[in-house]
Amino acid sequence: MNTELFIAKRILGGRKKDKKISTPIVRIAVAGISLGLIVMIATVAIVTGFQKEIREKIIGFGAHIQITNYDNNTSQEPAPISRKQEFLPDLEKLQGVKHIQVYAVKNGLIKTKTDNEGVLLKGVGSDFDWSFVKKNLKEGDVFAVSDTGTGKKIIISKRIANRLEKKVGDRLLVYFITQKKSGDSSGTLQYEQRIKEFFISGIYETGFEEYDKKMVFVDIAQLQKLNYWSRDQIGGFEVMLNNFDQLDKIGEDVNNLVGENLAAQTIRQVNETIFSWLDLQDVNALIVIGLMVLVASINMISALLILILERTNMIGILKALGSANWGIQKIFLYNALYLIGQGLFFGNIIGIGLCIIQQHFGIITLPEETYYVPVVPVNINIVHILLLNLGTLLTCLLMLLLPSFIVSRITPVKAIRFS
Secondary structure, eight states: OOHHHHHHHHHHHHHHHSOOTHHHHHHHHHHHHHHHHHHHHHHHHHHHHHHHHHHHHHHHHHOSEEEEESSOOSSSOOOOEESOOTTHHHHHHSTTEEEEEEEEEEEEEEEOSSOEEEEEEEEEOTTOOOHHHHHHEEEEOOOOOOSSSOOOEEEEEHHHHHHHTOOTTOEEEEEEEEEEEOSSTTOOEEEEEEEEEEEEEEEEOOSOHHHHTTEEEEEHHHHHHHTTOOTTEESEEEEEESOGGGHHHHHHHHHHHHOSSEEEEEHHHHTHHHHHHHHHHHHHHHHHHHHHHHHHHHHHHHHHHHHHHHTHHHHHHHHHTTOOHHHHHHHHHHHHHHHHHHHHHHHHHHHHHHHHHHHHHOOSBOOHHHHSSSBOOOOOOHHHHHHHHHHHHHHHHHHHHHHHGGGGGOOHHHHHHTO
C-alpha cells in the first residue's frame, strides 16, 4: 500500500470539508494554471494558424519550389527554358513531390478610360492545379487550358476588378512591352508595344494584398506568343510538395537534380522577408508560453507552502512516528499533482473549446488589409496541446521540489509543542 498517497487523499478530502486558510489560495493556484494553459493553447493555435494561412497563400501563388533559368534577370520575367527536361522523370519519382506544373510570367498594364493598373500575368498550362484559385474565387470560374489552342480568358483579383470597375464576362485590354530582334543582319533587340484582348473568367480574393494588387492568371500560350517563344519554351516549373516541413531538404535534392543551367529556389528563398517575419511569431509565442508557465509555477509554489505550513503539526507527528523526509515530501507533491491536474483539465476544456468556437464561427475578426486574413486563424494541433500540458506539468513539479524541502527543516518537538 502506498502510505503517502493514502494520506494525501485524506488531506484532500479533509480540505474539501473544512474551511481552512489554504482553500482560497489553492483555488487561486488552480485557476492560475487553468488560465495560463488557456492563454498558451490560444497563443500556439493562433500563431501556428496565422503562419499556416499566410504560407498557404504564398504557396498558392508560387508553389513550394520554382525551377527557372539559372541566368535569371533582375525583373520578374525569367528567361525561357525548354519544357522537355531530362530530370523530369526523376523529379516525379522524388519522395515528397506531389505535383509538377509549367508556368511563365510577364509584366503588363491594364488600361481603362480613367485608370491604369500594373499587373503580373501568370501563364498556366493544362497541368495547372486550380485548387487554390478555386478556394478563393468570389465570382465566375476557372478556365480550361488547351495544349494546342490559345485561350483568351483571364482571372483577376477583386481589388483589380473594383479599381477598374470590371465584372465577370467583361472585355479587358492588356498592354505589354516586348523585346524582338530586328530583321536586319545586326540582330539588335528592339522594343515594341503590343495589346492583347482578354475576357474575365473569374474574380478571386485572398486578402494578401501583396499578390491581390498585381497577380492575374492567363493561358500560358498567350505569353509564349507575346515573347515570341515556341510551344516548347516556358518560364519554368513549379513543384508542389506533400509536406511543407520537408521544404529545405527536398529543395536541395531538386537543385541537385536540375543541373548547372537551371536553379531551384524554394518559396522561402523567393519570399525571404515574409518568411523571416513569420518565423518571428515563434519567438513571441515562446515568450508568452514562458511567462504563463512561470506564473502557474509561482502560484503552485505559494499554494504548496501554505499547505505545508498548515499541516506543520501533522508533519511533526509523522516524523515522530519514524517517517522519512522524502516520504512526507511525497505527500505534498501528490497533493500538488492533483491540483495541477485539476488546473490542466479545466484549462484544456476551456482553451480547446474557445479555439473550436473561433475556428468554426470566426467571432474575432481582423482588418484584412493589415493582417492578410479576415478573422483570427486557429490551428488546433493535438501534438502541440499535449506538449504544452506535459511541459506545464513537469515544470511545475520540478519547481515544487524546492518548497517541499521545507519539510526537512521542521523538527518533531517544535511542531508538536507549538501546534
